[in-house]
Amino acid sequence: MPAPFQLRTPSLNDLGALAELGRATFVETFGDLYTPEDLHAFLTGVYSEKSVSEELNNPDLQFQVLTQEEELVGFAKIGPVHVPAENPDPSAMELWQLYVRQEFLGQGLGKKLMAWAEEQFAARKATDIYVSVFSENERAIRFYESHGFKKVGEYGFPVGDQIDLEWIMHKIGSSRK
Numbered sequence: 001m002p003a004p005f006q007l008r009t010p011s012l013n014d015l016g017a018l019a020e021l022g023r024a025t026f027v028e029t030f031g032d033l034y035t036p037e038d039l040h041a042f043l044t045g046v047y048s049e050k051s052v053s054e055e056l057n058n059p060d061l062q063f064q065v066l067t068q069e070e071e072l073v074g075f076a077k078i079g080p081v082h083v084p085a086e087n088p089d090p091s092a093m094e095l096w097q098l099y100v101r102q103e104f105l106g107q108g109l110g111k112k113l114m115a116w117a118e119e120q121f122a123a124r125k126a127t128d129i130y131v132s133v134f135s136e137n138e139r140a141i142r143f144y145e146s147h148g149f150k151k152v153g154e155y156g157f158p159v160g161d162q163i164d165l166e167w168i169m170h171k172i173g174s175s176r177k
């Protein structure tokens with residue numbers, strides 16, 4: 001029987017593995033869309049150990065990793081709203097990232113990480129939840145729609161010299177229902 005999946009809060013001991021997981025899931029999902037130069041510029045900025053350690057130390061951000069036999073197979077990150085949404089409520093929050101390694105997709109692991117994020121949003125009494133998603137990431141859009149998110153806006157997201165069209169998706173937080 002395959003080993004079970006577990007959720008836990010990462011620590012600075014996970015720094016290298018978490019940065020590697022961020023780079024690997026980004027490349028698996030979006031690697032074909034960019035020139036190697038743009039991809040490299042993005043990955044070394046966003047997923048360097050320095051950036052990830054700053055984020056792990058940032059009290060406004062909460063992380064959760066999904067492991068199987070201590071191997072990191074997915075992660076989620078939530079925090080204050082940083083997408084350019086129109087007049088977000090001060091109590092709104094954002095799902096910053098939700099990524100599962102490609103070989104583990106379609107097993108309900110995205111759902112597990114989303115359930116963790118929803119618990120955190122409810123505990124923090126988030127009135128509204130935002131998420132930003134690449135306009136052509138159909139699987140993720142379908143996933144967010146199935147969790148109640150709807151498109152409310154668009155903006156340009158830079159990856160190296162390339163600008164991608166991102167959707168801003170929104171749902172009402174469970175504490176406001």
Ligand SMILES: CC(C)(COP(=O)(O)OP(=O)(O)OC[C@H]1O[C@@H](n2cnc3c(N)ncnc32)[C@H](O)[C@@H]1OP(=O)(O)O)[C@@H](O)C(=O)NCCC(=O)NCCS
Nearest residue numbers: 029098099100105106107108109110111132133139140143
């Ligand atoms: C977005 C993402 C996290 C969603 O994860 P997912 O694996 O696609 O979706 P789930 O984990 O909810 O899996 C649901 C599917 O698994 C199936 N499944 C199998 N076993 C299951 C179980 N035990 N429990 C629940 N669902 C299960 C469901 O039937 C469902 O299939 P369906 O989509 O055909 O209805 C994932 O696609 C991902 O990481 N993608 C790459 C990174 C990415 O794009 N991130 C978002 C950037 S904005």
